[in-house]
Amino acid sequence: MKVRRARSGCPTENAASPGRRVLLGRRLSATGTCWGRTAREAVRWISRHRSIAADQFLRGACYGAGTAVVGLLAVWAQTR
DSSP states (O other), X not given: OOOOOOOOOOTTTTSSSOOXXXXXXXXXXXXXXXXXXXXXXXXXXXXXXXXXHHHHHHHHHHHHHHHHHHHHHHHHHHHO
């Protein structure tokens, strides 16, 4: 019994069994495409959130400086 397969238009479709090199090349190109898309999405995410991260860093630095000033004033008041 012959099983009919859908035709994809791939030039190696007519070959009975494609060589290992062809299969390996397809797998690597699909993997490369996936990783390339992931890298682009990561770069876009970082560029969108860069200003948010900078704001959070500045806020943390200001809170730290304020805490240091209050701490130094408390130490100064206790020593006098």
